[in-house]
Amino acid sequence: MFAVAAIVGLATLPMPLAAHEGGSVAGLLSGLYHPVSGLDHVLAMVAVGIWGAQLGAPAIWVLPITFPVVMASGGMVALLGVGLPGTEVGIGLSALLLGAMVALERRPDLWIAAALVGFFAVFHGYAHGTELPEGQSGLLYSIGFVVATGGLHAAGIGLGEVRRWPWGGSALRLAGTGIALAGVWFTWGALMR
Amino acid sequence: MISLRFPAHLVSTGFGPAADGVGHVLVTPEDLLPVIALALLAGLGGKSYGRRVLFTLPASWLVGGLLGMALGWALPFAATAFSFLVLGGLVATDRPFDERLGTALAVALGVMHGQMSGVEMVGAGLGVNGLLGAVGALFVLVSLITGLVVSLSRDWTRIAVRVAGSWILAIGLLYLGWTLGGSG
Numbered sequence: 001m002f003a004v005a006a007i008v009g010l011a012t013l014p015m016p017l018a019a020h021e022g023g024s025v026a027g028l029l030s031g032l033y034h035p036v037s038g039l040d041h042v043l044a045m046v047a048v049g050i051w052g053a054q055l056g057a058p059a060i061w062v063l064p065i066t067f068p069v070v071m072a073s074g075g076m077v078a079l080l081g082v083g084l085p086g087t088e089v090g091i092g093l094s095a096l097l098l099g100a101m102v103a104l105e106r107r108p109d110l111w112i113a114a115a116l117v118g119f120f121a122v123f124h125g126y127a128h129g130t131e132l133p134e135g136q137s138g139l140l141y142s143i144g145f146v147v148a149t150g151g152l153h154a155a156g157i158g159l160g161e162v163r164r165w166p167w168g169g170s171a172l173r174l175a176g177t178g179i180a181l182a183g184v185w186f187t188w189g190a191l192m193r
Numbered sequence: 194m195i196s197l198r199f200p201a202h203l204v205s206t207g208f209g210p211a212a213d214g215v216g217h218v219l220v221t222p223e224d225l226l227p228v229i230a231l232a233l234l235a236g237l238g239g240k241s242y243g244r245r246v247l248f249t250l251p252a253s254w255l256v257g258g259l260l261g262m263a264l265g266w267a268l269p270f271a272a273t274a275f276s277f278l279v280l281g282g283l284v285a286t287d288r289p290f291d292e293r294l295g296t297a298l299a300v301a302l303g304v305m306h307g308q309m310s311g312v313e314m315v316g317a318g319l320g321v322n323g324l325l326g327a328v329g330a331l332f333v334l335v336s337l338i339t340g341l342v343v344s345l346s347r348d349w350t351r352i353a354v355r356v357a358g359s360w361i362l363a364i365g366l367l368y369l370g371w372t373l374g375g376s377g
Contacts (some may be wrong), residue, residue, distance in 0.1 A: 065356055079367070
């Protein structure tokens with residue numbers, strides 16, 4: 001209730017006076033939209049959440065904390081103009097391997113899981129890091145981008161909680177298989193470009 | 194150190210300079226997010242540290258703001274990226290720390306951001322009243338967030354706070370990239 005009131009209050013404030021404000025709201029909306037606009041990104045993020053739920057504590061929160069931080073590092077690298085070859089292939093492989101982890105219910109050591117998630121996060125961050133539309137606020141774009149990505153993780157964790165039902169484990173493995181197959185398709189498409 | 198023009202987020206509420214100062218803090222994510230991070234950190238640190246930050250931050254902000262008004266210069270706005278990194282990182286890791294160090298962080302944040310705020314207030318013609326409005330808004334904001342976090346008792350709620358810290362850290366990394374890369 002408080003959050004709704006705060007949002008409404010902020011939304012009804014008069015327009016800011018200074019320059020570059022026209023790009024502020026647009027930057028935030030662009031950032032919120034960007035992570036959900038590509039199926040490859042969406043599936044990989046959801047897979048991170050589902051896998052975290054399957055692994056349980058502490059992975060359920062370590063993985064969603066690791067991903068945005070490392071992803072942002074990848075985005076920063078891109079913004080600094082450093083090259084990263086094979087970005088699209090890396091994104092395709094992320095869906096493939098993370099989906100496979102869910103499908104097979106693999107339970108590696110926490111550091112291996114975090115390293116795997118972190119490795120692929122770099123590719124996702126890099127791909128999205130330089131795509132700020134002209135004239136928009138980079139900071140607000142970043143806020144929207146990180147929040148939307150976190151939202152996708154939360155959705156994955158929520159989906160992963162169906163494991164508590166008798167049929168839940170099978171449903172998650174099926175979902176993981178679907179994500180892995182989509183990952184094959186993404187990877188193939190990236191390699192054929 | 195040279196005078197710099199900042200990307201101000203100034204609002205005109207129609208209720209005078211103090212209210213405009215309140216609005217300024219609420220629509221300036223470069224200030225707002227590090228303050229939220231510090232408030233989260235203060236909450237994680239417990240009641241004693243929370244109380245200390247509640248008074249230290251607004252006081253430091255006021256001092257920094259008055260300095261900014263008097264001197265007319267402050268660090269480049271991009272320096273705020275480091276506030277995101279340090280405070281977001283500390284919240285995300287949730288490690289015990291010395292309260293004196295924590296207090297020093299609150300003072301550093303207050304003086305640095307307050308100084309930027311003071312320069313902007315002068316530029317917008319809001320003066321000391323605008324600065325007082327901003328400081329008042331900070332006090333309310335920190336008290337609400339810190340009080341909420343201190344009251345959290347379940348494990349998962351503390352984890353949610355850490356996730357918020359990691360988001361602020363991630364945003365800071367991207368912000369630093371925009372800044373150093375010369376875009377955004």
